[in-house]
Amino acid sequence: MPEPQRLEEPLDSFVREIALCVATNGDKGPALFWPENSDTLPELQRLARSVCPPDGWPAAVGNPGFRAAGTGPARVKGLLPQSATIGPKAELLAATIGDVLGLPVRASYRFLPSAAIGARQASGAAEYVVTVLNGACRCRVTRDGNASAGPGRGAVDLRLRGGGTLFVPRNHAYDLLDVHTPTVLMELVLGDPG
Numbered sequence: 001m002p003e004p005q006r007l008e009e010p011l012d013s014f015v016r017e018i019a020l021c022v023a024t025n026g027d028k029g030p031a032l033f034w035p036e037n038s039d040t041l042p043e044l045q046r047l048a049r050s051v052c053p054p055d056g057w058p059a060a061v062g063n064p065g066f067r068a069a070g071t072g073p074a075r076v077k078g079l080l081p082q083s084a085t086i087g088p089k090a091e092l093l094a095a096t097i098g099d100v101l102g103l104p105v106r107a108s109y110r111f112l113p114s115a116a117i118g119a120r121q122a123s124g125a126a127e128y129v130v131t132v133l134n135g136a137c138r139c140r141v142t143r144d145g146n147a148s149a150g151p152g153r154g155a156v157d158l159r160l161r162g163g164g165t166l167f168v169p170r171n172h173a174y175d176l177l178d179v180h181t182p183t184v185l186m187e188l189v190l191g192d193p194g
Contacts, residue, residue, distance in 0.1 A: 007096050010037035014044075015093070018129055019100045021167045022190065026127065030141045030156055030174075031167040041163040045133050048109055048184055050087045094188060103191045110185040112137060118176030121168075126193040128168040135183030136161040140175045141168055 007015060014035050025031040035041065086094075090107050098105035112118050118137070121128065122144050130139075141156045160166060160176075168174050170191075176183075 005092055007092060010035065010040040010043050011089075011093055012096075013037045014040050015096050015100055018097055018165075018167075018188075021129075021165075022101060022127065025167055026169055029169060030172060032158060032160075033165050033167075034163050035165065041133070044131060044186060047087055047090045047093070048133050048186065050089070051109070090186075097188065097190070101190060106189045108187050108189075109133075110187055112176060112179045112183040112185070114179060114182055116176075116179045116183075118179070120173055120175050121187075122173040123168050123170055124193050125170060126189050126191040127170055128174070129165060129188040129190065130160070130168065130174070131165040131186045131188075132160045132162050133184040133186055134162055135179070135181045137176050137180075137183050138178035139166060140177060141166070142173055142175075144171050144173050 006012075014037070017033065017035060021031050021033055086107050086109060094105040094107040110118065112135070124144065137160055139158055139160050141158075143154055158166075166174070176185075
């Protein structure tokens with residue numbers, strides 16, 4: 001019987017950092033971290049490039065918020081053909097995170113062109129981990145149902161830049177705003193978004 005595939009550094013340490021972040025902040029609120037290993041971001045970018053369309057991310061989309069979603073039952077409808085994948089290494093990353101957390105995990109990539117506003121993403125029963133692979137954008141995190149809240153009134157406003165990883169706990173939502181440069185994100189959904 002073949003041995004199961006394992007992640008190597010720096011992705012293995014990224015999995016541990018996500019698990020620590022979820023364990024520490026899961027019932028407290030959103031958190032932002034940068035991977036300790038300086039090779040993590042280049043490796044995550046390499047995973048994304050493996051599924052990037054030949055003409056680049058912008059060529060694959062006709063709308064802001066395009067997602068290259070992984071295969072599986074939680075696949076977002078209308079984004080890519082069923083046969084499209086996020087790549088075997090990214091699928092392995094999601095599966096490994098799921099094994100460590102004891103949850104189903106779905107990975108996807110999002111492209112936001114300049115001047116885009118990403119759709120509001122409510123977590124519901126799931127949690128989200130969003131990593132900026134390229135570019136930058138502003139992000140507002142609120143409790144579900146509190147979309148109009150501003151800073152100091154239950155909302156957290158922050159600027160996400162390359163390498164930044166945002167944890168969004170259950171019953172929160174995030175909005176991606178002020179995209180001034182094309183931005184590629186890796187989004188991990190932890191649990192069933194219900």
